Amino acid sequence: xxxxxxxxxxxxxxxxxxxxxxxxxxxxxxxxxxxxxxxxxxxxxxxxxxxxxxxxxxxxxxxxxxxxxxxxxxxxxxxxxxxxxxxxxxxxxxxxxxxxxxxxxxxxxxxxxxxxxxxxxxxxxxxxxxxxxxxxxxxxxxxxxxxxxxxxxxxxxxxxxxxxxxxxxxxxxxxxxxxxxxxxxxxxxxxxxxxxxxxxxxxxxxxxxxxxxxxxxx
Numbered sequence: 184x185x186x187x188x189x190x191x192x193x194x195x196x197x198x199x200x201x202x203x204x205x206x207x208x209x210x211x212x213x214x215x216x217x218x219x220x221x222x223x224x225x226x227x228x229x230x231x232x233x234x235x236x237x238x239x240x241x242x243x244x245x246x247x248x249x250x251x252x253x254x255x256x257x258x259x260x261x262x263x264x265x266x267x268x269x270x271x272x273x274x275x276x277x278x279x280x281x282x283x284x285x286x287x288x289x290x291x292x293x294x295x296x297x298x299x300x301x302x303x304x305x306x307x308x309x310x311x312x313x314x315x316x317x318x319x320x321x322x323x324x325x326x327x328x329x330x331x332x333x334x335x336x337x338x339x340x341x342x343x344x345x346x347x348x349x350x351x352x353x354x355x356x357x358x359x360x361x362x363x364x365x366x367x368x369x370x371x372x373x374x375x376x377x378x379x380x381x382x383x384x385x386x387x388x389x390x391x392x393x394x395x396x397x398x399x400x401x
Contacts, residue, residue: 187225194232198278230290240276241300258315269339270360308332321374358397364390
């Protein structure tokens with residue numbers, strides 16, 4: 184792995200473990216056993232590192248978590264799997280959301296990229312919801328779509344941060360993300376058609392079982 188990539192991966196690890204505000208470029212260099220000068224050869228400052236991390240995060244969100252919609256995948260499964268993938272990606276870069284407003288205020292370029300990516304995500308979630316309605320799984324009015332998308336994205340984006348403020352032990356594992364998916368299913372339930380409730384309940388049962396198994400091993 185190239186030094187630049189090592190710096191990015193080490194920074195993600197340290198930011199997640201210790202909090203971005205508590206980690207300096209000197210900490211990162213020491214963690215990698217390289218000189219600060221070597222680090223500055225690749226990145227001008229910590230904000231430059233964070234911008235590069237976000238670009239990696241954005242690629243993961245826009246490419247790796249791309250929702251799969253096909254005749255072989257039911258629309259409801261596509262939405263749940265997509266939200267699950269977004270949660271997992273958020274887990275890898277969870278430090279970012281612990282201090283999001285401050286990070287965006289400090290770096291206008293980062294804010295611009297963030298807004299652009301979030302708009303793309305909103306469009307994808309909207310398309311998935313519309314496909315669910317077309318498949319007669321859920322029903323909603325056109326003027327409700329934007330609000331439903333916003334609520335789903337709020338859970339996806341800030342569920343981990345919310346969870347961390349509600350517990351004494353500040354630990355994040357897969358059980359936290361299973362809880363997040365379960366919250367999304369609760370949001371979708373009032374819009375779900377009667378004949379599709381059984382599928383929603385099945386998805387709920389699957390994630391409840393995953394949550395219990397993960398909680399027992401934690």
